[in-house]
Amino acid sequence: MDETVAEFIKRTILKIPMTEMMTILKAWDFLPENQLQTVNFRQRKESLVQDLVLLCESKRASLRDAALLDIIYTQFHRHQKVWDVFQMSKEPGEDVDLFDMERFKSSFEKILRRALKNVTVSFRDAEENAVWIRIAWGTQYRKPNQYKPVYVVYYSQTPYAFTSFCHLKSNAPLLSQALTVASNHHKIVKMDLRSRYLDSLKAIVFKQYNQKFETHNSTMPLQETLELDMHMDSRIIHENRIEKERVQRVTQETFGDYPQPRLEFAQYKLETKFKSDFHGGILAERKEPLRCLIKFSSPHLLEALKSLAPAGIADAPLSPLLTCIPNKGMNYFKIRDK
Amino acid sequence: MDPYDTPESTPRHGASSRLKDYFIGATPLRKRLESVRKQASFVPTPPRRKIPQCSQLQEDNDPQKFAFLLHKQWTLYSLTPLYKFSYTNLKEYSRLLSAFIAAEKQKGLAVEVGEDFNIKVTFSTLLGMKGTQRDPEAFLVQILSKSQLPSENRGQKVLWTGWFCCVFGDSLLETVPEDFTCVPLFLANGAETNTAIVGTWFQETFDCHFSSLAINAFNLSWMAAMWTACKMDQYMATTEFLWSVPCSPQSLDISYAIHPEDAKALWDSVHKTPGEVTQEEVDLFMDCLYSHFHRHFKIHLSATRLVRVSTSVASAHTDGKIKILCHKYLIGILAYLTELAIFQID
Numbered sequence: 025m026d027e028t029v030a031e032f033i034k035r036t037i038l039k040i041p042m043t044e045m046m047t048i049l050k051a052w053d054f055l056p057e058n059q060l061q062t063v064n065f066r067q068r069k070e071s072l073v074q075d076l077v078l079l080c081e082s083k084r085a086s087l088r089d090a091a092l093l094d095i096i097y098t099q100f101h102r103h104q105k106v107w108d109v110f111q112m113s114k115e116p117g118e119d120v121d122l123f124d125m126e127r128f129k130s131s132f133e134k135i136l137r138r139a140l141k142n143v144t145v146s147f148r149d150a151e152e153n154a155v156w157i158r159i160a161w162g163t164q165y166r167k168p169n170q171y172k173p174v175y176v177v178y179y180s181q182t183p184y185a186f187t188s189f190c191h192l193k194s195n196a197p198l199l200s201q202a203l204t205v206a207s208n209h210h211k212i213v214k215m216d217l218r219s220r221y222l223d224s225l226k227a228i229v230f231k232q233y234n235q236k237f238e239t240h241n242s243t244m245p246l247q248e249t250l251e252l253d254m255h256m257d258s259r260i261i262h263e264n265r266i267e268k269e270r271v272q273r274v275t276q277e278t279f280g281d282y283p284q285p286r287l288e289f290a291q292y293k294l295e296t297k298f299k300s301d302f303h304g305g306i307l308a309e310r311k312e313p314l315r316c317l318i319k320f321s322s323p324h325l326l327e328a329l330k331s332l333a334p335a336g337i338a339d340a341p342l343s344p345l346l347t348c349i350p351n352k353g354m355n356y357f358k359i360r361d362k
Numbered sequence: 363m364d365p366y367d368t369p370e371s372t373p374r375h376g377a378s379s380r381l382k383d384y385f386i387g388a389t390p391l392r393k394r395l396e397s398v399r400k401q402a403s404f405v406p407t408p409p410r411r412k413i414p415q416c417s418q419l420q421e422d423n424d425p426q427k428f429a430f431l432l433h434k435q436w437t438l439y440s441l442t443p444l445y446k447f448s449y450t451n452l453k454e455y456s457r458l459l460s461a462f463i464a465a466e467k468q469k470g471l472a473v474e475v476g477e478d479f480n481i482k483v484t485f486s487t488l489l490g491m492k493g494t495q496r497d498p499e500a501f502l503v504q505i506l507s508k509s510q511l512p513s514e515n516r517g518q519k520v521l522w523t524g525w526f527c528c529v530f531g532d533s534l535l536e537t538v539p540e541d542f543t544c545v546p547l548f549l550a551n552g553a554e555t556n557t558a559i560v561g562t563w564f565q566e567t568f569d570c571h572f573s574s575l576a577i578n579a580f581n582l583s584w585m586a587a588m589w590t591a592c593k594m595d596q597y598m599a600t601t602e603f604l605w606s607v608p609c610s611p612q613s614l615d616i617s618y619a620i621h622p623e624d625a626k627a628l629w630d631s632v633h634k635t636p637g638e639v640t641q642e643e644v645d646l647f648m649d650c651l652y653s654h655f656h657r658h659f660k661i662h663l664s665a666t667r668l669v670r671v672s673t674s675v676a677s678a679h680t681d682g683k684i685k686i687l688c689h690k691y692l693i694g695i696l697a698y699l700t701e702l703a704i705f706q707i708d
Contacts, residue, residue, distance in 0.1 A: 292658070298628070300653045303646070306631045314628070314654060315621035317600075320614060328607070328614040332661060335609050339660040346659060359658070 025081045032170050033090045034077045036097055042069060044100060051096050054089050055079055091146035091170075095158045098175055098188075099150075102222045105175065105188035109217045109225055109353070110200065112183040112209035121208060123180050125155065132157070132206035139198050144168045153180045161195050176203065177222065183209065184229050186222060216356035224285035228350045233285045274340040275333050278347045284326030290355040292318045292345065297361055313361060326350065410640045411588065411698070428491070428689055431525070436549035437557070438575040438682040440703035441526065443534075443542035444568035449499060452485035455567075459483045462563045463505065463556075480508040482518075493530030493697055498543050500527035505556055522552030524560055529696040534704045546703040547696065548572065549684070575682045575703055579668035582678060585698065587644040589675035590622075590629045592691050597622035597674045599687060603651070604670035605663055616666070618655060622674055 040048050045065065049055060055076070063075050080089075098105065114120075133145045142162025149155055157176040162168035175188040176199070185203055190196055204212045219225050227233040294316040298307040307314075322328040329346050332338035341347070349355055460483040467481075484504045491500035505522040526545035528535075534544050550557045561572045577585075590601060600619045607614040620628075632646045633639075652663045670679045675688045676695050686695055 294658065296654075296658070298650065298654055299657065300650065303650055303653060306646075306650055307628060310627060310631075312624075312627075314624045316624075316654075317617075317619040318655070318659075319617040319619075321617070322612050322614040324612045325614070328609055328612040331609045331612070332607070332614075337607060337609065337662055337665045339662075341660070343658060343660040 025085055026087070028170075029085065029087050029090050030077060030081060032087075033080050033085060033093065034073055035171075036090065036093050037073050037076055038069070040097060045072075048093075048096055048100060049076075052089075052093050054085065054093070055083065087144065087170075088146065091144060091158055091160070091173075092148060094170075094173065095146060095148045095156050095175075098158075099148075099156060103220045105222075106218060106220055107177075107186045107188055107222050107225055109215040109229060110185045110187065110203070110212050111215055111229075112185070112204055112207065112212045114183075114208070115210045118210070123153075123207070125149070125153075125180060128180065128206050129155070132202050135202040135205060136198065140164070140195075142166060142168050144170065144173075150177070154178065155180065159199070161192055174199065178203065178207065179226075179230075180207070182230065186225060216354040218355060219287045219289075221286040221288075224287060227285040228353050233350055234280050234282050268334075271333050271340040275330060275342075278341055279326070279330045284324070284330060285350055287325045287349070287355055288323065289319060289321045290325060290346070290349055291320075291357070292316075293358045294318060295358075295360045320346075325355075410635070410638050411584070428488070428692060431692070432686050432689060434523075434551050435683055435685050436551050437554075438577075438684060438699065438703075439548040439550070439561075439572045440575045440706040441546055441548045441564075441573075442571045442707055443538050443544045443546075444564070444570050446541055447543040447568050449487060449501070452487070452501070456483045456485045458567070459485075459503070459560065459563050463559055466559050481521075482506045482508050488525060488527070491527050491529070491693070491696070493528075493693060493700075494532065496535055497528045497531055498545060500525060500545065502526075503560060505552070505560075520552075522550070522556040522560070524548060524550040524552075524557065527696055527700070529693055529700045531700050531704060534707070546707055547575075547700045548703075573706060575699075575706060577678055577680050577682055577702065579680070581698075581702060582668050582671045582680060583648050584639070584644055585676070585678050586671040586673065587629065587647045588639050588694070588698070589671075589673040589691070590625050590647070591633065591639055592675050592688075592694075594622075594626075594674055594688070599672065599674045599677075601625040601674070602670075602672040602677075603668065604672075605666040606669045607666045615669075616661075616663070618651070618663075620651070625673075 037045075042065075046060075049060060050057075059079055063072065063079070065072060067075075129147050136143050136145055136159065140162065141164055144158075144160040144162075146158040147155055148158075155178050157178065158173050159176070160168035160170045160173045172191055174190045174195070176185055177187075178185040187199065190199070200212045204210070215229075217225060217228070224233075295313045296316075297313045298310070300306065320329070326349065329342060333340035333342055345357065345359065460481060463481055463483065482505075484502075484506065486502050486504075488500040488502050492498070502523065502525045504520055504524075507519045507521050525548070527547050527549075528545050529547070531544055531546060534546055538544055550560075564570055565572065586601075586603065599622070601622045602617060602619040605616045605618070607616060628650055629647055632643050632650065634643065648664075655661065655663050668680070671677065673687075675686075675691050677685045677687070684695075684699070686692060
């Protein structure tokens with residue numbers, strides 16, 4: 025086994041938390057069950073890794089096997105990457121031919137190899153007709169860097185692909201081209217949507233985020249929460265209660281009953297004039313807009329935004345600039361005066 | 363007169379404790395100082411302040427002189443007056459503090475990065491870093507590591523820097539008896555363990571007391587307005603605010619960056635009194651920013667917590683951290699911070 029491959033396997037296994045070790049090795053399916061049972065999983069991690077690497081050596085693990093392990097690790101730790109979303113389109117009127125996964129894979133790899141002599145491409149099929157692609161980039165003269173790969177998750181029955189952040193921006197056009205051509209599309213566009221939470225991006229883009237709950241009488245939960253509120257604070261007078269009810273209702277209509285897809289930020293580039301009813305005269309003569317960049321960050325942005333109006337920090341309804349995020353599938357915006 | 367508490371009997375915490383946990387049992391001298399302070403009138407926050415200008419005392423506009431203080435993050439503390447501190451004894455203090463640090467490190471109370479450094483401590487005055495002639499001289503303390511190599515100055519790395527100053531500190535200077543030196547503002551950069559050790563030594567040697575200097579939203583707004591008001595030839599950085607929203611269960615941070623020219627235009631439109639910044643102007647400035655934001659997002663920023671402001675002049679964080687980016691307004695910035703420090707001491 026090549027030294028670099030051995031080192032690569034060692035470093036990949038070292039990344040795996042002990043609690044996941046067995047699961048990931050089984051998913052990899054390279055070391056058979058009976059061999060795994062001969063290994064002492066209770067020893068110190070470094071020793072365990074050494075034993076496992078020796079086993080891999082005896083089975084003559086190749087770069088291909090190592091890359092597959094890397095894909096599986098990343099699938100288990102997809103939140104460690106930041107994912108961009110690409111949308112492809114066909115020419116209007118183009119024939120919708122049957123998608124052939126094997127043809128896609130070989131075409132994709134061929135395109136990359138033709139452009140770059142040194143590149144490692146690996147595939148792993150996933151559910152929902154998706155494929156995980158791992159690409160390690162090299163150059164004309166240097167072997168691929170296995171430690172900075174790019175991942176592409178392509179859902180073949182859709183025009184969408186998700187790619188992990190690529191340090192080498194120069195390879196981005198090549199990647200886009202390979203994806204487009206191999207999947208028989210005509211155009212590819214990067215969406216203004218980015219997050220660590222791949223599953224949330226999927227939910228947004230495939231419009232699956234509002235289907236989590238079974239259908240039910242939508243007024244029921246609202247009633248329950250209201251009753252709880254009323255019991256908790258009898259000092260809320262009638263007028264305030266009407267307003268609180270209104271806020272709850274509007275918030276629910278905007279955000280729905282279901283758990284929100286998970287995003288960590290939304291960014292707005294504003295170029296709008298200053299206008300205010302209460303501050304007449306301020307910047308009145310200025311023709312130029314105010315150039316602002318506003319960024320909302322949160323471990324769970326949409327849930328945080330949802331809680332603002334009920335907490336009295338925001339008006340209800342919240343601005344459509346914020347509530348449109350899942351609908352439009354965007355979390356990067358450029359806003360200008362009309 | 364009771365003698366000072368000996369070092370052994372001073373409460374000893376882990377070196378990693380925050381400085382604000384330290385205190386020394388009140389000696390009669392300290393009690394005398396406190397009673398004098400209580401008689402002094404309470405100084406409320408003024409409704410107006412002068413826009414920072416280049417200090418009249420800075421005869422040489424040498425940008426290099428204090429360049430090493432710029433672009434570094436400083437943690438702020440307020441410091442009560444030092445008893446029997448003398449500017450002629452700086453060499454002696456260097457020696458004593460060096461020995462103290464070495465002793466502390468040998469005791470294993472301070473955890474350094476494995477290696478056994480040779481430590482050198484320097485005390486030096488920072489001439490010109492003051493507001494009026496009455497202000498005491500600012501001074502600088504640095505902990506340097508000496509390399510084992512014989513070659514001159516090789517491997518002399520600055521491990522920790524702390525400086526003490528008083529800029530326009532009249533309100534404090536007036537109330538303090540003769541034996542005391544007032545340098546109410548202390549700024550530190552470097553490992554907190556070192557800050558704690560230096561702080562302990564000062565507290566034991568000069569019977570003083572350090573407190574972390576937090577900056578509340580009110581003062582952050584003032585700083586943002588004043589620094590936006592400063593005349594700049596060139597804008598090096600965008601003007602940025604950071605708010606923390608108290609929503610649960612998820613936290614939310616809102617960062618609002620505005621092009622510095624636009625921030626200045628907004629300020630100029632708000633500003634009425636030449637040479638001064640008033641409370642009304644600060645409120646109006648912030649209100650306009652809130653209003654612009656609300657128009658787009660329907661969120662009331664005024665209901666959230668302002669945590670950080672950043673301009674081309676300087677940036678400040680509510681935890682009491684500051685970064686000075688422009689040497690021209692250094693004195694003005696220090697004047698404001700001195701005021702906050704004095705307010706905290708009182």
